[in-house]
Amino acid sequence: MLAKRIIPCLDIKDGQTVKGVNFVNIRSVGDPVELGAEYSRLGADELVFLDITASHEGRKTFKDLVRRIAENISIPFTVGGGIHEIGDVDALLCAGADKVSINSAAIKNPDLISEVAKGFGSQVCTVAIDAKLDESGEWTCYLNGGRVATDKKLFAWAKEAQERGAGEILFTSMNHDGVKQGFANDALRVLSESLSIPVIASGGAGKMEHFKDVFTEGKADAALAASIFHFHEIAIPDLKKYLRDEGIPMRIV
């Protein structure tokens, strides 16, 4: 049976992990390769590395990092952040990334999704969507890490992304992100049932039950989280055993 996936997300700045990550087993917690390898050893099913570097120099560092990740880590990984055009995608895939995650650039230029899918296959093309539930009850998509509202609505945009060739949707609820009260399960269920591509849930994980809910109520195919893993609030082996005991198909290493 196809397992539900647990995906830690690492933010990278100038080639180093950010957020005060604290791990006892690894020498350099700032090194994304070592941290990624540790998550892989603990049973993470995939990894996401998001480049939050603004400078051109930092971008080059990120590409070198992607190569080192590909050389050293034996599970699939997605990279995102700073992808503006097809050339950026080409460079990251050539460096060894399995998938790329496109966010703002896809909203600004939806043709980019089609170009990536046509050039490299849908399986490499994850479209990330940051959306917020507004007072009128609609989910509005945001640009630039949630700073700029757009006229795109979550469900219509996700559907369009699929039709253009996205292989996966990574949906972050801005209402739930950082609050640790659970994922946006109602919206996730609608998304998952209306799309024929996998949906990764992001934003809201606080305790193990939230992961159970996102898979059962939210019908998500995968769940992504950052700080609760980085700060040891939840250990991946414990989480996966708990979910397996709750009847959710899990790969246990």
Next chain:
Amino acid sequence: MKVVIIKYNAGNIFSVDYALRRLGVEATISGDADIIKSADKVIFPGVGEAETTMNYLREHGLDNVIKNLTQPTLGICIGMQLLCKSSEEGGIVECLGIFDEVVKKFVPNESIIKVPHMGWNTVTADPSSPLFKNLINDPYFYYVHSYHATVGKDTIATTDYINQYSAALHKDNFYAVQFHPEKSGKVGEQLLKNFLEL
């Protein structure tokens, strides 16, 4: 031991090279017939589309090179599909025909609507197959694919997704897996090690 990874117009062949390096093996990546023929072990990997990749193999004479290999050869993902008789991808594409199986598209049903089949799924293998030795029962391997090979006499492992299909095939010196051992963590490393020890 000389290991050659066949270079052609498919993506993702470098991750196989990285995986072999993690096992201490320096492989040669080549599309040259003589280099491929001289290898002790050949790996035919890749992610791609059947018609485009078959056309490329024919244009470069690699179809006959691959068919006539006598050393242990491992097809991965599209490599496995191209070793089958034919593929539905891109019409009906005649493939290399090492295995009698045909490659079909997943047709979503009422309970499973998601295609491609993406993620970790269990593989039920023939316990006597040397390719799957030293692995736990029903290990999880990483998959990304929209087409699958049917089950037949050369099937040595199966996976269920929408329907049961061949997760691995074996005939004479040819082995093939639909999943990505190079992306399947420890179990994937063990499978690659098993292949290198054949």
